[in-house]
Amino acid sequence: MTSRIAREPLAPVAQYPPELVTHYRERGYWTDETLAGFITAAAARHPDNEAVVGSDATGAQTRLTYCDLDRRSSAVARGLSGLGVRAGDRVLLQLPNIVEYVEALFGVLKLGALPVFGLPAHRRTEIGYFCQFADVAAYIVADRHGGFDYRALAREVNEGLETPPVVIVAGDPEEFVGFDSLRGYEVPVLADVDPLSVAFLQLSGGTTGVPKLIPRTHADYLYSVRASNPICGVDDSTRMLVVLPAAHNFPMSSPGILGVFHAGGTVVLAPDTMPSTAFGLIESERVTHASLVPPIALAWMAAPSKADHDLSSLRVLGVGGAKFSAEAAARVPTELGCTLQQVFGMAEGLVNYTRLDDTQELIVSTQGRPISPDDEVRVVDDDGALVEPGTTGHLLTRGPYTIRGYYRADAHNAEVFDAEGFYRTGDLVSVTDSGHLIVEGRAKDQINRGGEKVAAEEIENHLLSHPAVHDAAVVAVPDEYLGERTCAVLVISGDAPTVGEIKRYIRGRGVAAYKVPDRVEFVTEFPVTGVGKTSKAALRRVLSESIAAQTLSS
Secondary structure, X not given: OOOOOOOOOOOOOOOOOHHHHHHHHHOOXXXXXXXXXXXXXXXXXXXXXXXXXXXXXXXOEEEEEHHHHHHHHHHHHHHHHHOOOOOOOEEEEEOOOOHHHHHHHHHHHHHXXXXXXXXXXXXXXXXXXXHHHOOEEEEEEEOEEOOEXXXXXXXXHHHOOOOOOEEEEEOOOOOOXXXXXXXXXXXXXXXXXXXXXXXXXXXXXXXXXXXXXXXXXXXXXXXXXXXXXXXXOOOOOOEEEEOOOXXXXXXXXXXXXXXXXXXXXXXXXXXXXXXXXXXXXXXXHOOOEEEEOHHHHHHHHHOHHHHHOOOOOOOEXXXXXXXXXXXXXXXXXXXXXXXXXXXXXXXXXXXXXXXXXXXXHHHHHOOOEEOOOOOEEEEEOOXXXXXXXXXXXXXXXXXXXXXXXXXXXXXXXXXXXXXXXXXXXXXXXXXXXXXXXXXXXXXXXXXXXXXXXXXXXXXXXXXXXXXXEEEEEEEEEEEOOOEEEEEEEEEEOOOOOOHHHHHHHHHHOOOOHHHOOOEEEEEOOOOEOOOOOEOHHHHHHHHHHHHHHHHHHO
């Protein structure tokens, strides 16, 4: 057993107003259910159901029932306690899609400690920041994943910290604590937590800078999980394939692994995002649901190997994380033989789904409507005034599972939360008469071309309708005369069209002349964020550097 290193208590977080707490309780949104008791309660309801299928840190295929997962996560909680981790401490999880992830997740929660969700793609800058900013007591990693040694990362991070966390490694621990050794400790009682207290710190979905930390409570998060299941058709027969990093908010709760575990279904963990891997698992495990970001959905549809596998068990494909173009969305039923469910949400709270019984037009052309009758949505202009229905504007929201402030970010909170507690999401949307949201883009993705505003998402949708365009991103590039010009960056499938052909094609779609891309670049792949989204920030940076270099050489 290691000695206890005292950690600072969790800093105060923004609270819901008392009248809303009462209202959400009375409406049954918030209950006494907590994530600390979550998997034990699930095991009591579905003891022998298969909970999780996947590889462990050694690569061995593993199958756990709910009783198995309950027992293993309790052992992890006991082991963490033996290492000096206490209720209220923060524990950084940076694990790939292996069974140790779910054991660690529920072990930390049972102890009353707070998971901080790192992603496999994070490196020294992000991990060092999380450890210091959240005063992390323990850091749980795999030994290696994707050719990267996380033990070396842990050494590098700990060298820069005054009070480094205890490092726990799934696989070969070298000088660190082995994950398997946690099961050797004993502690008699696990924590009893307040359902209105903070359960974990999630990461913001921003693509620039270090992500901010999002405090989610047991009550608010579990409401969104419970409410998602009937909307998404999740029950105890569900077998959900998890291709995206399991720690990300989308595959964790929309409806995600928590939704499946709450219903008594089975989570199937994919070791990578390759279509061939996914198709093999869909066939062998009779997968019924999967959740993807648009680039991976496009890759699935384009993959020749789909013809070599039986995908008939797949019923619902959720696509979210970024807008899925209408052109691509319309192809899902034909290409993959399942129902598309568009998902538009954020780790800060609000989640929207197209319903499984929506018309095909709504499924293809919108990003869904909110989960809750008490999700409040406002769409405003640049001056904060409400816009007319159907008009594009800035999305503001508040509700029973949307946070009231980021963790230890007073200055930022003052900018993104208004006096009434509405969260300024940074998204540009319009709302249909049926209450469905259409995502038009991000405010920062709006290109100001000499005073004419160009919505990147609109032009991307046109580009994606071209038969040779596999994926597209429209970004701003600096221009001395106009301030910004538009640049279309394209991934091509098959024979490459010329720049002139692309411009003529967009003109032929009937758009305003100023919306035709000023510049067209071809690439083999896009830079992506840790959860597989196209990184427009990286594209802008590369293009700006290229333009600067061309200017210097001319």
